[in-house]
Amino acid sequence: MEIVPNSRTPVILVSGLDRDGVARVSDSLATPGTTLIHHDLRSLNSGAVIRTVRSVDPDGTDRQQSTLVQLEHGCASCTLRFDLLPLLRQLHWRTSVNRIVLELDSTLEPEVISEAIDTVMITDMPGFVDGPAGLDVDIHATVVCVAEADWLDAATGDITLGEAGLLNREPSIGDDVPESEMISVEYDDDRTLAQVAVGQVAFADALVVSAADPAVRDNWASARLMAVLTRLAPKAPIILELPQRPMSSSHATSLLQAIQPGARRGRVSGPHSPLLVGEPPLDSECGVQIVEFHSDRPFHPERLHEALDALLDGVVCSRARVWLATRPDHMFWLESAGGALRVSEAGRWLVATPVDELAGVDAQWRAMAALRWDDTHGDRHSSMVALVHRADPIEIQEALRDACLTDAEMAEGPQAWLSYSDPFGVVHNDPCEPDERDADESTSIAREDRR
Structure with a gap:
């Protein structure tokens, strides 16, 4: 309403x-x-x-x-x-x-x-x-x-x-x-x-x-x-x-x-809202810095799972829209704070949304999708913003880049991607036990050795 x-x-x-x-x-x-x-x-x-x-x-x-x-x-x-x-x-x-x-x-x-x-x-x-x-x-x-x-x-x-x-x-x-x-x-x-x-x-x-x-x-x-x-x-x-x-x-x-025009004033954001809000400083100060990552390639699920460790130490928080190679229709939303991280489904990509549902799509979302539209993959992409206070920004970016599909894997095509091992459930909490990584999709995974 x-x-x-x-x-x-x-x-x-x-x-x-x-x-x-x-x-x-x-x-x-x-x-x-x-x-x-x-x-x-x-x-x-x-x-x-x-x-x-x-x-x-x-x-x-x-x-x-x-x-x-x-x-x-x-x-x-x-x-x-x-x-x-x-x-x-x-x-x-x-x-x-x-x-x-x-x-x-x-x-x-x-x-x-x-x-x-x-x-x-x-x-x-x-x-x-x-x-x-x-x-x-x-x-x-x-x-x-x-x-x-x-x-x-x-x-x-x-x-x-x-x-x-x-x-x-x-x-x-x-x-x-x-x-x-x-x-x-x-x-x-x-x-x-x-x-x-x-x-x-x-x-x-x-x-x-x-x-x-x-x-x-x-x-x-x-x-x-x-x-x-x-x-x-x-x-x-x-x-x-x-x-x-x-x-x-x-x-x-x-x-x-002193509250500025454009302040939230109760406005709730979602996975399709801008990841950077309010034009924050992008330079480093006292070791504190915003790290951005963008890719037009999907993540390999297993390599992304391993790369998430880079977000659990020396990082205040992170937010990301994630394209998983094994889940071509659904966008995933990633959020972390301190040593806790959560990955969950956040609806369909626009390119995979049924035609009869497009009229109900937020206008801002449609505009942003149009700006980055690809003839093959539509609006699928991965974007992340992380606020670090002790972590190395370059190491985070390299870990995420290495988790994306290689040229050879991209050449295999979407049908081959579906066969990749996928440790993510519909809701995935990290860190997780190594022996629980193949848990059922409906399972929420966690481990005791939080950092």
Whole structure:
């Protein structure tokens, strides 16, 4: 459903691994006419979340209420669908609410929230037409909080959210929640800290960096962090929050005013969106650099599988459209963050799309395909962008180039390519166990020796 701009209530998302920073920024946005919402997901394994709603009325009256919200299924999706999204629609119609601030749990990625607001259908609300929350609210900005002292380590590591201690803790509101009110559920979340850290910053319209303690601050490490942030979110204005000068309402207002035209403001990207967004610096700074790779030849699946190791050490993140020789009709999408990598199907190439489906293809995608169209292979190609901080760009490019088909293999033709050994499943997580590389297509592959 297309959302038509109107008098929708603006929503500001405040996100980040820096839980304290997120709370400070959210608090600085608590001006008259603003309602703040926070769902604490740390009790999801008990089938409940704690929702806190703080409203500052136009006359300055500040009210706050925390509620235990029980869920049939303990998951973030249920929290969104059955509590947050309906609440957003209700708040839109309150005359005392001029703005909504969502203080996101540190495990949530703002892109997922934005997509849910615009696409998840909310039904059976008395007095409301069925539709997404985006009928009533509009993402005005996403502010992401980064702790200078440890964000880059988090964004380049390979530990999971559970290993980082961000899951399965039991906060309470006032007294402990009675066991009789808890529901025992299984809550699985195998995302890595790096995937969440990178996803949050890449979606930011503005960044707040909490400065490290001056007594232990490493100027080189700080400069390297800024080099990463300005390439990962090049359009985002950045404010440095000093320990002796915490975030204030005037700081928050100035930061929001500094957001540039063309910022995301909740816009969700996909595999056919530009890989480079916002004209980031392409030069090297503090060892941080963007590496690009393009090829009009398909990858040999086995050689590509081996080449992926080059993306798991010294690389902040990578994104790629992949043409596999053994899968001529389907484009594959590759994403990595730190020591975690995922390859999955992302729909058909335009050249392999049935004629009756072409009318529904995005116009930008069609235009980009036309620019690189080949009479034999159509729009098939491979393109990758990687943000490195310790890896050698030349080694990455050579590894990927060596994984492409040779002249002799190209001469064999597409029919011969289908017989090549293919270690990729429909969803493929890397690194993987050597003895699991021939797993079934429906198998998600992983190994324990993450780098």
